[in-house]
Amino acid sequence: MKVSELGEFGLIDLLSGIVYQAQDKETAAWQELILGMGDDAAAWRGDTSIQLATLDSLVQGVHFTLETTSWEELGWKAMAVNLSDIAAMGGLPCYALVSLSLPGNTEVEDVTALYRGMIKLGQQFEVAIIGGNMSSSPLVSIDIVVLGSTGSEEYILTRSAAKVGEEIAVTGYLGASAAGLEMLTKNLSFTAEAAAGLKKAFLQPYPRIVEGRMLVEHGVRSAIDISDGLLSDLRHICQASKVGARVEINRVPVQPAVKDNFGDRALELALSGGEDYELLFTASSEVIDRVRKAVSCPVTVIGEVTGKAGEITLVDGKGNPVDLPETGWEHFTGK
Amino acid sequence: MKVSELGEFGLIDLLSGIVYQAQDKETAAWQELILGMGDDAAAWRGDTSIQLATLDSLVQGVHFTLETTSWEELGWKAMAVNLSDIAAMGGLPCYALVSLSLPGNTEVEDVTALYRGMIKLGQQFEVAIIGGNMSSSPLVSIDIVVLGSTGSEEYILTRSAAKVGEEIAVTGYLGASAAGLEMLTKNLSFTAEAAAGLKKAFLQPYPRIVEGRMLVEHGVRSAIDISDGLLSDLRHICQASKVGARVEINRVPVQPAVKDNFGDRALELALSGGEDYELLFTASSEVIDRVRKAVSCPVTVIGEVTGKAGEITLVDGKGNPVDLPETGWEHFTGK
Numbered sequence: 076m077k078v079s080e081l082g083e084f085g086l087i088d089l090l091s092g093i094v095y096q097a098q099d100k101e102t103a104a105w106q107e108l109i110l111g112m113g114d115d116a117a118a119w120r121g122d123t124s125i126q127l128a129t130l131d132s133l134v135q136g137v138h139f140t141l142e143t144t145s146w147e148e149l150g151w152k153a154m155a156v157n158l159s160d161i162a163a164m165g166g167l168p169c170y171a172l173v174s175l176s177l178p179g180n181t182e183v184e185d186v187t188a189l190y191r192g193m194i195k196l197g198q199q200f201e202v203a204i205i206g207g208n209m210s211s212s213p214l215v216s217i218d219i220v221v222l223g224s225t226g227s228e229e230y231i232l233t234r235s236a237a238k239v240g241e242e243i244a245v246t247g248y249l250g251a252s253a254a255g256l257e258m259l260t261k262n263l264s265f266t267a268e269a270a271a272g273l274k275k276a277f278l279q280p281y282p283r284i285v286e287g288r289m290l291v292e293h294g295v296r297s298a299i300d301i302s303d304g305l306l307s308d309l310r311h312i313c314q315a316s317k318v319g320a321r322v323e324i325n326r327v328p329v330q331p332a333v334k335d336n337f338g339d340r341a342l343e344l345a346l347s348g349g350e351d352y353e354l355l356f357t358a359s360s361e362v363i364d365r366v367r368k369a370v371s372c373p374v375t376v377i378g379e380v381t382g383k384a385g386e387i388t389l390v391d392g393k394g395n396p397v398d399l400p401e402t403g404w405e406h407f408t409g410k
Numbered sequence: 411m412k413v414s415e416l417g418e419f420g421l422i423d424l425l426s427g428i429v430y431q432a433q434d435k436e437t438a439a440w441q442e443l444i445l446g447m448g449d450d451a452a453a454w455r456g457d458t459s460i461q462l463a464t465l466d467s468l469v470q471g472v473h474f475t476l477e478t479t480s481w482e483e484l485g486w487k488a489m490a491v492n493l494s495d496i497a498a499m500g501g502l503p504c505y506a507l508v509s510l511s512l513p514g515n516t517e518v519e520d521v522t523a524l525y526r527g528m529i530k531l532g533q534q535f536e537v538a539i540i541g542g543n544m545s546s547s548p549l550v551s552i553d554i555v556v557l558g559s560t561g562s563e564e565y566i567l568t569r570s571a572a573k574v575g576e577e578i579a580v581t582g583y584l585g586a587s588a589a590g591l592e593m594l595t596k597n598l599s600f601t602a603e604a605a606a607g608l609k610k611a612f613l614q615p616y617p618r619i620v621e622g623r624m625l626v627e628h629g630v631r632s633a634i635d636i637s638d639g640l641l642s643d644l645r646h647i648c649q650a651s652k653v654g655a656r657v658e659i660n661r662v663p664v665q666p667a668v669k670d671n672f673g674d675r676a677l678e679l680a681l682s683g684g685e686d687y688e689l690l691f692t693a694s695s696e697v698i699d700r701v702r703k704a705v706s707c708p709v710t711v712i713g714e715v716t717g718k719a720g721e722i723t724l725v726d727g728k729g730n731p732v733d734l735p736e737t738g739w740e741h742f743t744g745k
Contacts, residue, residue: 078521079514083544086518090525094539097529104504104538117507117541122457128540130507130555134547137511169439172452172465174509174553176472179414179742183421186413190425194432203439204429205463206452208553209418211742212469218509218543218553220465407514407546 079407086407087112113315114234115163115300116223125231127223129160135215143259146185148278149217150192156302157221158200158282159352163300165232165291166223168202168284173219176212189217200284225291232290232356236297237316241357241380246286247372248330249305251276253348254337269332276330280352286370290356293365298356304349306399309387312357319383325392328375346389414742421742422447448650449569450498450634451558460566462558464495470550478594481520483613484552485527491637492556493535493617494687498635500567500626503537503558503619511547524552535619560626567625567691571632572651576692578713581621581705583665584640586611588683589672604667611665615687621705625691628700633691639684641734644722647692654718660727663710681724 078086091112098105109125110118116129133139133153144152154171161168173193177186190204197204202221225231255277257263258270265273283300290298297316299308305327313320329345337344357380358366367374381388389397413421426447433440444460445453451464468474468488479487489506496503508528512521525539532539537556560566590612592598593605600608618635625633632651634643640662644655664680672679692715693701702709716723724732 076518077514078512078516078518081518083546086521087544089518089522093522093525094529097533098538099533099536102536102538104536104540108505108538108540111538111540112542114541117505119505119540122459124457128505128507128555128557130509130541130553131543132509132511132545132553134511134545136548137546170443170452170454170463172463172555174465174467176467176469176551177413179412181413183411183413183416183424186421187424187428190428191432194429198432198434201434201437201439203433203437203443203446205439205443205446205454206449206465207447208466209422210467210469211418211472212549212551213471214548216511216547216551218465218467220463220507220555222463222557 083407109228110233115160116166118164118231121224124224124226125228127161127164127166127225128220129157130218130220131157131160132216132218144278146188147192150189151196151279153217153219154193154196155280155282155352157219158196158284159280159300159302161221161223162283162287163232163298163354164225165230165287165298166225167288168200168221168223170222171197171202171204171219173204173207173217175207176210176216178213179211230291232287232295232298234297234299234312234315237312237318237357237380239318239380239382242360242363242376243309243320243322243357243378243380244363244374244376245305245328245353245355246283246370246374247353248328249301249351249353250333250341250345250348251330252280252350253344254333265332265336269336272332277350280350282352283354286354286372289369290354290366293369294362295356295358295366298354301351301353301355302349304347305355306346306387307349308355312355313385313387317384319381319386320378321381321388321390322378324389324397326375326377328373418742444563445568450495451501453499453566456559459559459561460563462496462499462501462560463555464492465553465555466492466495467551467553479613481523482527485524486531486614488552488554489528489531490615490617490687492554493531493619494615494635494637496556496558497618497622498567498633498689499560500565500622500633501558501560502623503535503556505557506532506537506539507555508539508542509553510542511545511551513548514546565626567622567630567633569632569634569647569650572647572653572692572715574653574715574717576715577695577698577711578644578655578657578692578715579698579709579711580640580663580688580690581618581709582688582707583663584636584686584688585668585676585680585683586665587615587685588679589668600667600671604671607667612685615685617687618689621689621707624704625689625701628704629697630691630693630701633689636686636688636690637684639682640690641681641722642684643690647690648720648722652719654716654721655713656716656723656725657713659724659732661710661712663708
């Protein structure tokens, strides 16, 4: 069977199983492990805190093209997608290592711009770049590992802690990143303000580190960052938590410029677009109220966790079911 | 200027400088950092031990071709090159995260074989694979981060601790990996035993974790693993330690099958071939004697550390200088 037939998530499940089976459960490494493959970051018990590690890559022609992305934006985004994984655990990032593959005819100036982008975002969270690797390659790819921590085992956000009856909420607005990509690749023209917002959402997402900390501190235990798309990432939570979800599409916070400029497709972009790097989480309404007061971004309840394991239903304003659109980005199948 | 004109090491120096300059020296991350960019692994103070992290990649067409490497061998080697960086710090590895990029038409079976190779080697050092990333890409590349630790700040091997007057020593034999690559790509034929040894050296290097631990425990403080080639890696030590080196070429432990089959070129392969993943280190002769008794592999003194900063001289059996050959692999320039 080809990888494209099994799909990204099928492959990850298969490999997780192989790794788990082969693992000697008596080793110190395993004994201290809290979360292995299958969450936004790995987590294990350090001496006095919980350690977090995540590794994510951007590949030329798959995640970006240099025709629409500057090198500095690329550096920012490569750092952002990794910091977002730490945010989705409720952690604080600390160190980053960068593996960079690029063709020999790349301009040195472009590589320094790439680093400037990574540094610029990293500095905002006091992240130090402490190592990595450099390799020649016919195409540009950037792998970053970010190491972080969170206070204790209770102060962690996982995909598997959603409980039936909890509300489902999301930070910020959705759809702007996918709309920005579409604007750039199709050369769509909007007002200067809308265009700038959409471009920024796609090229310079801002990881919700501060909000992730607020979530754990106020009692949230289940979260994921929206990288594949709202419905796809909600599916990850449902599968890991063995629950279902009911989403009221009218409540989904579509980013205003998307709503204004993409008509009927705005909702689809918000539900399935991906790369918004907002936090999707579940909690009681009391906890969500506390979170709403603590953070400076919008927090919107979009539905509730149900007992129908693995089943996601979308309903309209009157509670009538609506068809589920394609559920976000998956590598290999490209759906 | 193009990256190929500046070269891999020039680029790393430039980027290290940019990162250093931009770094806020008051942050916790920086305050706890012991070694940033420029050694085999990064090191920082954890709560009760020194933490280590390294990130290395194998790129199709640059580091390997699937015509001469099986997927399982590829997995082993990808893990080995990273474990070797931890060995070169005198550390113990603990966790690994894997970022895998590959085309959608890859066979699932090949990916599971790749993981089997990684797991097989990782298990020998009780390393748990705890996460990573999966991406589609037109070519296969594997990035692995390995996290490890060492007891205290004194129990660490760095490139920058070599001292004038110390002897230069190396574990095991050299040249076999480069000879193995040449054998596979040029279809050379040797005796079955020699062929098997060379192939294994190239495709399944064995990281010197145990020996690295012995080095620190017996008082060695300066080491590097031989990935780029003996002379190239010795140059890294000389530059970082601001010392020179004098190497007696007759003492370089050329692997026997290389000596038997590569004639005049055997020494060149041992000096510049790279990817042997042996440990190159400096210490007093007393310390080296203690190390020799403690480890089960050969330990060979090949020269001494001199005060002529940055200068590496090769001498023959009579002490006469001989010409320096090309000094090993560098990305981008390909020299």
